[in-house]
Amino acid sequence: MMTAGLAAAMALASPAWTKGAGASLDTADVDLFYRLYDASGGRPSAEQLQAGYIDAGSPGLRTFFVARRTTATRLAEAIAARPELYQKARACADVLPKVKGRVDAALERFTALYPQARAPSVTVAVGRGKPVAIGSPVTGVQVGLEALCATEFMNPDTEGRFVGVLVHEYAHAQQNPLLTEKEKPTVLEAALLEGGAEFVTELLVGRPAYVYFEPLTKGREREIETAFAADLDKTDLSAWFYNSTPEKPADLGYWTGYRIAKAYYANAKDKRAALREILTVSDARALLAASGWTPGMTLE
Structure with missing residues (x-):
C-alpha cells in the first residue's frame, strides 16, 4: 500500500533515468539555499525559505521534503538551532567533483556486472539535518548535504563517505518497488x-x-x-x-x-x-x- 507522502512525492518528481551513464549530481538547490542564507544573514525565516527555496527549488528538492515531512518552519528552526551544521556543509560541498569521478567509476563497474542498471539523477539539497539520503526506484535519489557532511561516525573520510552513500542509494534505485514502497x-x-x-x-x-x-x-x-x-x-x-x-x-x-x-x-x-x-x-x-x-x- 502506498503512503500519502509517497503518492505526493511521486506526483512531484519523475527522475531522469539513463542506462550506462555516469552520475548526474544536481547541486542547483544548494546554490539556491546559500544565496538565500547569505541574503538573510544566516537566519532565513520560514516565509523566506518557502518562497525563495522550497517553491523555487527543483522537483527533487520538493520530493525529498515531502517524503521526510520537512517544512519551511522545521527547516527555519533547524537552521536557528544548529547554525554550525549549515556553515560546515558549504565547505563540505567542495568534495563533490572528486566524489562524482569515483561514483562514475563505480557505476561503470555496476553496468558491467548488472547491465540492467539505471542511473537516476541525484538531487543534492540542504535540509533540516536528516535524513542523510533517500533512494527509490520510483523517485530517484536525494541527498541532504548538511546531514551527510555531519555524519562523521559513518565514515570519517568525507569523500569516501559521500561515495559510499551515493552508491548505496543508486543500489536502492534498482530495487523492487513492491518492497521499497511497501508500507x-x-x-x-x-x-x-x-x-x-x-x-x-x-x-x-x-x-x-x-x-x-x-x-x-x-x-x-x-x-x-x-x-x-x-x-x-x-x-x-x-x-x-x-x-x-x-x-x-x-x-x-x-x-x-x-x-x-x-x-x-x-x-x-x-x-x-x-x-x-x-x-x-x-x-x-x-x-x-x-x-x-x-x-x-x-x-x-
Missing part, C-alpha cells in the same frame, strides 16, 4: 533492502557505506544475529533500523542484511543472477533460505 515491511525485508544496498556498495567500491559496523559488531556476531533471527517477521523496525545517533551508532539491521546478501552471493554459482536476485528480491524468506546464512557464521 510495513518486515524486519527481514527491510534488512534485504538496506543490506543488499550495502553489499552492492562493497562489490563496487571495496567496502560498505557504513564502515563503522565492523568495530561495532566484532566478537558479537552470533549474539546480534540470534536476536535478529527472533525478529525476522516483525513489522516494528525500531530495534534494527533508522536508530543511529552520533553518540550511539546502531542500524544493525543494515549489517545483518548485508551479511545475508553476502552469504547468498557467495553460495551462488551464477554471480550475475545472484546480484540480480539481491537487487530485485520479492520473496525475502526464499532468499534467506537459499543464502545458507546462520547467526554468527564466518564470511570471507
